[in-house]
Amino acid sequence: xxxxLILRPLLILLLLALVLRPEWFIPLFAPLAPEGGPVxxxxxxxxxxxxxxxxxxxxxxxxxxxxxVTLAILVTRPAGAAFRPLSRTITxxxxxxxxxxxxALAVPALGFGAGPxxxxxxxxxxxxxxxxxxxxxxxLPPATMEAARGIGLSRWQRLIKVELPLALPVTLTxxxxxxxxxxxxxxxxxxxxxRTLGEVIIxxxxxxxxxxxxxxxxxxxxxxxxxxxxxxxxxxxxARRMGG
Amino acid sequence: xxxxxxxTKAYGAIKAVDAVSMxxxxxxxxxxxxxxxxxKTTLLRMINRxxxxxxxxxxxxxxSTLSVKPHILRRRIGYAIQGHGLFPHYxxxxxxxxxxxxxxxxxxxxxxxxxxxxELFSMDPAQFRNRYPAELxxxxxxxxxxxRALASRPDLLLMDEPFxxxxxxxxxxxxxxxxxxxxxxxxxxxxxxHDMEEAIRLGDRVAxxxxxxxxxxxxxxxxxxxPATGFVADMVGDVERPLRLLSLVPLSEVVEDGAAEGxxxxxxxxxxxxxxxxxxxxxxxxxxxxxxxxxGRVTLTAIRERAEMRA
Numbered sequence: 001x002x003x004x005l006i007l008r009p010l011l012i013l014l015l016l017a018l019v020l021r022p023e024w025f026i027p028l029f030a031p032l033a034p035e036g037g038p039v040x041x042x043x044x045x046x047x048x049x050x051x052x053x054x055x056x057x058x059x060x061x062x063x064x065x066x067x068x069v070t071l072a073i074l075v076t077r078p079a080g081a082a083f084r085p086l087s088r089t090i091t092x093x094x095x096x097x098x099x100x101x102x103x104a105l106a107v108p109a110l111g112f113g114a115g116p117x118x119x120x121x122x123x124x125x126x127x128x129x130x131x132x133x134x135x136x137x138x139x140l141p142p143a144t145m146e147a148a149r150g151i152g153l154s155r156w157q158r159l160i161k162v163e164l165p166l167a168l169p170v171t172l173t174x175x176x177x178x179x180x181x182x183x184x185x186x187x188x189x190x191x192x193x194x195r196t197l198g199e200v201i202i203x204x205x206x207x208x209x210x211x212x213x214x215x216x217x218x219x220x221x222x223x224x225x226x227x228x229x230x231x232x233x234x235x236x237x238x239a240r241r242m243g244g
Numbered sequence: 245x246x247x248x249x250x251x252t253k254a255y256g257a258i259k260a261v262d263a264v265s266m267x268x269x270x271x272x273x274x275x276x277x278x279x280x281x282x283x284k285t286t287l288l289r290m291i292n293r294x295x296x297x298x299x300x301x302x303x304x305x306x307x308s309t310l311s312v313k314p315h316i317l318r319r320r321i322g323y324a325i326q327g328h329g330l331f332p333h334y335x336x337x338x339x340x341x342x343x344x345x346x347x348x349x350x351x352x353x354x355x356x357x358x359x360x361x362x363e364l365f366s367m368d369p370a371q372f373r374n375r376y377p378a379e380l381x382x383x384x385x386x387x388x389x390x391x392r393a394l395a396s397r398p399d400l401l402l403m404d405e406p407f408x409x410x411x412x413x414x415x416x417x418x419x420x421x422x423x424x425x426x427x428x429x430x431x432x433x434x435x436x437x438h439d440m441e442e443a444i445r446l447g448d449r450v451a452x453x454x455x456x457x458x459x460x461x462x463x464x465x466x467x468x469x470x471p472a473t474g475f476v477a478d479m480v481g482d483v484e485r486p487l488r489l490l491s492l493v494p495l496s497e498v499v500e501d502g503a504a505e506g507x508x509x510x511x512x513x514x515x516x517x518x519x520x521x522x523x524x525x526x527x528x529x530x531x532x533x534x535x536x537x538x539x540g541r542v543t544l545t546a547i548r549e550r551a552e553m554r555a
Contacts, residue, residue: 147329150294150402151343151392152319165333241333241376 008229015222019046022215029211041200041212050219053196056114056189057182060121065175068126072133072171073159084134091130094123099185103192117189117196124185125178132174136167169238176231183224187216197223245270246291246400246432251300253286260286262456263300268449270305271430273423275443277479278453284436287453288402291434292321304399319346322393322401322431326408328385330377336362336388337373343396361391364425383414390422394431403435407442419446440479444468444488452476465492486551490515495532495542498550504529504541511539515550518542 017024022040033039068091075084099120106116140163148162187198197216204212246268253261261283268274278284289295291302293314302309309317322343330339337358344354359369365387377385386406393401406422407415423446426433437443443450444464451461452475460472468489471477480488495518496511508531509518521530522544529543 141329141332143325143327143329144331145329146294146325147323147389148331149315150292150318150323150325150329152315152317152346153342154315157346162331 004229008226011222011226015219015226018215018219018222019050022046025215029214032214033209033211034207037207037209039211041203041215043203044195044199046197046200046215046219049195049197049199050223052114052194053183053186053198053220054223056117056186056194056196057121057179060118060186061125061175061179061182063118064122064125064178065129067122068129068174069133069171072130072137073164076134076137087130091127095127097123099124100188100191103188107192112193114189114194116192117186117194120189121182121185125182128177128181129171129174132177133167133171136170137163139170140166169235172231172235172238176228176235179231180224180228183220183227187220245305246434247303248287248291249301249303251287251290251297251302253283253290253295254298259456261290261297264453264456264458265300266451266458266461268432268434270432272448273426273433273435273446274449274451275447276434276436276451276453277438277440277443279438279479282453283456284438284453285404288404288434288436291400292318292323292402294318319343319396320399322396322398324390324393324401324403324406326405328377328389328409330385330389330392332377335374335376336367336380339377339388340392340395342392343398347396349396357395361395364428365391365421382410383418386410386414386418387421390425394425394429399432401431401433403433405437406435408437415442422446440481441488444492452479465489468492487516487519490519490547490551493550496534498542498546499532499540500543500546502529502541502543503538504531504543506530508533508538509542510534515542515547519544519547522547 026039029039071087071091074080075087102120102123103116106119110116110119144162144166145158148158153161186194186196187201190196190198190202197220200216200219201213204210204214204216248264248266248268250263250265251261252259252263264283264287266274276284276287286295290297291309293309304320331342334342337355340358340361341354344357349357358373362369362372367384367387372380372384377388380388386409390403390406393403407418410418419442422433425431435446444467447464449461450464450467452459452467452472454473454475460467460476462470462472467476468480468485471480491514493515494512495509495515498515499511504527506525506527507521509521511532511534518530522528528545529541531538532540532542
């Protein structure tokens with residue numbers, strides 16, 4: 001517990017400094033920049049890139065959550081059970097298809113910018129959420145489900161009041177995996193002109209500027225670690241409340 | 245009054261419950277007992293329509309259970325099951341309040357009812373109201389499960405092996421509590437068990453099921469003394485019959501004037517308890533107490549005479 005209590009604020013401060021006051025890091029990154037080249041990326045502010053990066057991930061993950069959880073609910077109803085293998089195949093395909101390929105294929109249809117990245121992140125994020133939501137909804141305690149029916153909850157009430165809340169911790173694990181994958185994958189969106197922290201990394205790679213690569217990489221990494229940690233804490237809290 | 249009118253549940257050619265008819269009086273405990281596969285649980289689950297009957301019907305106070313939607317019907321019928329089935333994400337108070345909330349009771353009425361029930365089950369409301377089920381012992385979880393089933397003052401309480409998951413000592417205590425609470429509230433209870441001991445201890449009437457058929461429906465003393473079939477006799481157990489019979493008779497029925505040595509027994513203890521006390525301590529009689537005063541004695545001779553009457 002204690003290492004977390006110290007480490008967490010430190011990482012948050014480091015991330016804030018990196019995004020809001022990148023010039024503080026000039027001494028640190030200077031040895032990595034090419035002779036006479038810029039040390040700190042200034043073409044856009046790291047703050048606006050971070051916000052746009054997070055917004056992309058949030059939008060794609062939210063859409064993936066809605067679609068995956070809805071699908072999971074449908075295929076765990078008696079009437080939808082027959083569609084479970086099919087939906088599994090579809091979400092599996094989303095995961096198998098490399099995001100780069102999706103980007104390349106989506107550009108002709110959606111043009112350059114955020115659109116193709118959203119599609120790629122969305123497709124890539126479906127599977128973990130879907131699988132976990134199905135697991136959560138099919139491993140509910142049988143006595144509780146029997147009692148829920150027996151005391152007079154309607155189908156809808158059972159879903160909203162019992163099934164979804166009880167499946168929430170497991171579903172949240174899927175969402176966490178999906179969000180963290182999306183945070184990393186979003187960087188390649190900048191190859192098709194989406195505004196993400198990947199822009200800094202790509203600029204660094206194109207100009208052989210390791211300082212840029214490190215700045216972008218560090219920011220993405222810190223976001224991923226901190227968001228992962230926050231979601232783990234949330235899951236633990238929920239699991240504790242349910243006596244896990 | 246609950247009238248079960250030739251109710252049948254068929255799965256293909258197999259009849260899990262075969263034309264069972266019985267009437268349950270208001271304010272009594274009816275125990276349905278049978279081996280596994282005898283159809284006892286199916287019979288119970290057809291009363292609140294967790295299983296739909298293939299034919300026949302159930303009437304509660306004259307109204308057919310088929311005249312309302314199943315989930316509406318179930319809100320009027322309490323349901324408690326083995327392993328309690330509490331909602332792990334709700335507090336104790338919210339679990340007990342589940343049905344009153346479905347029925348849109350006002351908030352203060354619900355709160356008062358929750359506290360009343362917790363007190364009835366000897367659980368301090370201030371201490372237990374906001375706990376989660378995982379923070380309770382097995383016996384406490386089971387009590388909350390029964391409290392939840394009673395919360396909306398249902399016309400009928402159905403219990404499916406409610407004490408099955410409890411260890412023997414807590415189970416006896418839970419049975420006594422249920423009996424006590426049922427007497428106090430005047431509830432109508434139908435309870436399923438595979439344990440004849442439990443059926444005899446709790447039931448005002450006992451229904452014995454075998455192969456989907458109701459083979460005997462009678463007060464416990466009659467089940468023990470005059471088993472209708474070999475199956476019922478087997479369930480009662482030949483060796484234990486006299487003891488089971490004695491367990492139904494309170495000391496107050498055979499108490500006589502006179503003194504006896506040793507530890508007294510309360511007047512509502514059974515003759516079986518008295519026999520056990522006599523044998524264990526080598527006495528021929530035990531003193532009987534009521535409200536702290538000795539009111540007489542029960543002798544081994546009296547116990548033997550009572551046992552030989554067989555009813």
